[in-house]
Amino acid sequence: MVLSIAWKNVWRNKLRSIIVIASITIGLIGGIFYLAFSNGMVQTQIESAINNEISNIEIHNPSYLINDETKFGINNTGEIIEKLKTVDGIKSITTRLKSIAMVSSATTGTGILLNGIDIQKEIETTNINNKIVEGSYFEKPTRNPIVIGKKLADKLKVKIGSKIVVTLQNMNEDITYGAFKIVGIYKTDNTNFDLFNTFTQKEDLNNLLSYKNNEATEIAILLNHNDLTDTVAAEIKKIFAQDIEDKDIVIRSWKEIQPMLQMMNEMTIQFTMIFVAIILFALSFGIINTMLMAIMERVREIGMLMAIGMSKIKVFLMIMMETIFLSITGGILGIVISWILVQFSFKTGIDLSAVGEGLNSWGYSSFIRPELDLIYYFMIALLVIFTAIFASILPARKALKLIPSEAVRQDI
Amino acid sequence: MSIIKTINLNKIYNETVVPVHAVKDVNLEFEQGEFTAIIGPSGCGKTTLLNLIGGLDSPTSGEVIIDGTNISNLKPKEVIDFRLRNIGFVFQSYNLVPVLTAKENVEFIMQLQGSDKSKRDERVKILFEQIGLIDRMNDRPSKMSGGQQQRVAVARALASKPKFILADEPTANLDSAATSNLLDIMLKLNETENTTFIFSTHDSRVIERARRLITLKDGQVEKVE
Structure with missing residues (x-):
């Protein structure tokens, strides 16, 4: 009523x-x-x-996080990946060899992060291959190919086919360098990422840095869904509890990598x-x-x-x-x-x-x-x-x- | 035995500032089945007396006893419930709820009493037959004339089967025909159902048909005839 x-x-x-x-x-x-x-x-x-840069979960050598030198790598990537494959919710896993470097073009030079990647695994893990605005993502076989960001290409005043020289420090702390040919230019939504990150084949970088095939500075894990991040990260940490305790590796989710x-x-x-x-x-x-x-x-x-x-x-x-x-x-x-x-x-x-x-x-x-x-x-x-x-x-x-x-x- | 009894009833407004003695030492008795008009000039205390009898206002001193219950001693919550079950009100300006139909307006008080639907339907039908508006019971008040609205207000007052009905100048806003019609209905209810009606009025048309007249002057009973 x-x-x-x-x-x-x-x-x-x-x-x-x-x-x-x-x-x-x-x-x-x-x-x-x-x-x-x-x-x-x-x-x-x-x-x-997650899709272009860090994936859901990353594994590093703890020392690499303090001083990102290539000598602080993960030695047994194959073994780690085999164990990771038993975890549910993982879409793909890739290894990367990352090194801070100086790049020089005919006109100028700048600091970069050189990512040595397993191309096929990287395509399964990140979207950079879909962000190519010029050239291609390692489609044509070339010696020392490199994919760089649009912002970096503009800064270096280079284009597809241009050669750039990368100078970096190898595992023995000796300065080494290599000439790379630009095969692709990408553009993401983050211009700072585009300015700093470059991609090349891991085997090419292995040679420059005296790395072995089953060694890497980073293992990146992409999950089926972002909501799984906390549970899968916890499960992986449980599997590698001994390695974490021994300070052989450190496992971090994107929330820990980029808390901002x-x-x-x-x-x-x-x-x-x-x-x-x-x-x-x-x-x-x-x-x-x-x-x-x-x-x-x-x-x-x-x-x-x-x-x-x-x-x-x-x-x-x-x-x-x-x-x-x-x-x-x-x-x-x-x-x-x-x-x-x-x-x-x-x-x-x-x-x-x-x-x-x-x-x-x-x-x-x-x-x-x-x-x-x-x-x-x-x-x-x-x-x-x-x-x-x-x-x-x-x-x-x-x-x-x-x-x-x-x-x-x-x-x- | 009287149904309503007032003993030394006094009501003083603004006691501490400028005291106005609206009702002064009123001693009255009303029997079941009365058709009484309280008359007198404006400001003589007619409405105040009705409000005191109806429990809408509390006396400064004195008592109002209704069917053996001294309502002056009841708590506010008990007075509201007492009004709901014992007293019917008809106001000068009808005061129907405009968003409800005539039927719903009459039914509303029975809903407040907690009557079930079948009883309500039966009672509403009888009441609308008595007031001669059976064919208008589903109309909203805005579609009715003033006379018809006041008849619905009478039906609403009767719906709760009260011991008596207090009507404060019920014909003040009505023309002659509507007044005559309303008085016919109320007199008929008084004669056939023994319903007690107590009016406050200065309408000569009501005074003529009232069976008992109580004249007030300056808050005091001047004459009872």
């Missing part, structure tokens, strides 16, 4: 209720879409870092949820104002209800339910429309290439796919309910303070 009359009262002044509902709906659409957009930006960055990314992931959600809460808090004052007006217009009627015997708790509940219905109608509309909008924009994506340079320099993609887990919609729904209850208290108290004998005779 109270619910029925409260729902009917919401539609007593349709225009006013629609304005309040529309303000809640639009406020929520803005807040949720901003949340999904920010989340999409961070998720794209994480995805890009993980922090941004969590902080973006938290800050944006606070933003949504502020929107709802501001909207609650609009709801309170509307409900107070509604009560002022119905003083005589509420007085009559109290006079004929409607208890105070029922009057309080009636006003409270009116406020909650008003807020929740806006809330449901806002959440449903936002969900549709987020799903649609996830499919189509949002192209921000007009400001792509700036975004790429911060490691963000210029193509954003807004996305939001259902749990956040649920949390926002709870926030709406909380806002509705908060907004209902003042109008309901106002109604309770009416004196029936005076209220029934009040002129409106």
